[in-house]
Amino acid sequence: MTGIVNRFRSFKIPEQGIQTMSKKTHSVLLMDSMRVERTYTGGKLLDEWQSIHPAKDGLKPEEWIASSTPSRYAPDPTTGLSRIRNDEMKGKFLKDYIAEDPAGVLGKKHFSEFAENQGFLTKIIDSDKRLNIQTHPDRTQAKILFDSDFGKSEAWYVMGGRTIDGEEPYILMGFKPGMTRERWEDLVDKQDITAMEESLHKVTISKGDVFFIPSGMPHAIGSGSMIAEIQEPTDITFRVEKISHPGKTYPEETYHQGVGYKKMFDCFDYTTFSKEEVLKKTKVKHITEKTGINSVKTEIINKDDTPFFSMDRVVIGNSGSWQLDNSMGFASCVILEGRGTITHLSKTYTLNRSDEVFLPCSNETYVFHGDEGSELDILFCYPPGRKS
Template identity: 40%
Template sequence: MSRADRSLSGKPFKLLKNRVWRTYSGGKFLEQWQGAQQAEDTSFPEEWVASTVIAKNVGREHIQEGLSLVALDNGQTAPLLDLIASDPEAYLGKAHTDRYGAQTAVLVKVLDASERLTIQVHPDRAFAADVFQSQFGKTEAWYVLGGRAIDGEEPYVLFGFKSGVTKERWRELFVRQDIAGMIDALHRIPVREGDVFLVEGGIPHAIGSGCFLIEIQEPTDLTLRVERTTPKGNAVPDLACHQGIGFERMLDCFHYGTHSIEEARGRWQKTPVLLLECEGGKQFELIGKDSTDRFRMHTIEVTGRLPMEAGGSFGIAIVISGSGTVAWSGGEMEIGQSDEVFIPAGADALAWSSKGAGPLKVVLCYPPA
């Protein structure tokens, strides 16, 4: 990596679009949001943002997908992973690299589902370390941007075991592939724009059809699935279900605590907290240290000029809507809807400005504090 490339560590820079193949379909709403003229649902329903993670897609191991790319000043592109490796402390911050080295410790996605995802679970950190020899599990959080009705069905999520579900009952449903029974074992929660959910490792869940959301998560692609056929009838290979650990071990990944729907909402649905309000706009905390120590997620609504204090760590920004600029001590960059921006720890005197008719709305994702 050249000295010129390492100089990007002193300023925010845009990331190239990065669509990733998945076992479910979607992406039409995502493409429209990104400005595509002929949007359609495909097998690429996810945009991976600031990703240093390679996707685990069974049957596509020969295709390396998932790593985010950066356009360099010389007209070439480079993986964000390589850029960070050229000077981890400058890009990620000293406190972060002291703990995680050149690992970002976070992954961000934009998801648009045209069908319900298969019911799944992600490992908590202890299970990931013991079974997958991974430093990270896959606790995640969702910020709902909106959605669409699919076949007359409004967006929803399935989340957490209902009262009465035991490991033995769950195993029976899995062995019989009683999909209706598995769906009925989970709480169904309608979602709307602005909703925030924390999905801890071990909690059964599925994103429903029509959901359009931003996901922040630990940086792995460890997903265990209990449905061997997708809702649209596509077979899910065994390896894609249990990730090589076998079905019995897969069932051990679930946390079998049960909750009423009120308890589930109270524990995992989060209310945004106003952190700052000034003449230039507002800043809200969506996921903070009181919710989890895995990552943080904020949002800003900029109506004028909104300065941001440097926190000594990097950030990942996604422009939800509006247009404007992001400025730093050495310059300014225009931004608009669906732009993805990496903000190195070395970027200082940051300020966001709105220049459109409406507010500039941005989601800001951060690694563990």
């Protein structure tokens, strides 16, 4: 890695605006896997989930779901960009497909606000070591520092995990009482990793837990954690621990993103919390309701939690069904477990565990069915302002 590639630009609605929307019909887009290299290791549980054998940990511990956001750190500018696997479009980047008819694919309202940008990014993260303690800029700081219209607030849905070196999955988040900017800068300058860790609250996590982490809050996903993350669509991360892997050295820009350490420290929120306070601020309660035939929907993240994105989990029971109305916008989804089908415009597609699907705006309802003898467990992700 020779440095960080700047791939941020502000979106701007073309002058012809939504009048350019074609009358092309859009339907189900199945996605190829997009595993992404990061500065930490993991991926064994991802391999198992994706039926990759032998499963092992390595340098690609993240799967980016139906993504049109590029990685900031890879020398290949297409890293992070999902490809379509439908036969008639196999290998085409989702980003390019959207660009051909953005108002038609994403919906007129979304296009009028965000142009070709989906407005969110979803990842599956599987760590075998704790991630670097980090934070991200809010939208104001991201605009000033990177000319980006998006910061990086994020939410985590815990899919599961594993015990590593006797330790259960956990997360670190929020400064404990007593922290100041001056003390934080001093700890980072000395690379006192133990003191930095002890400055944050450590929370053991379990399958089904949900957390919302606002921009500016220091945090780190701990070892053994398998998490579905939905976030604003940037790859801007400020890291405070100097890291390296065998045969791989990272430049200083990996930590401060090229803006320098002073501006990096400006982006931390130095608010302090008791453990009870940080959990009250970040831990999200579910809202569950029965919908469809033999199916249950759980609102994991909704507009009351953040205006930036939303996420639902839908579990379709044995031979059950569930319908998605996408007439006002688009969505994406990933199959957490089980087998089933999706039917749209009189065509049916088979769904299996770890399949990723992009669902364009359409006046025709998308219908999901669970196979006989199998529950179909689906995670749905929605753009800003979208009500699921």
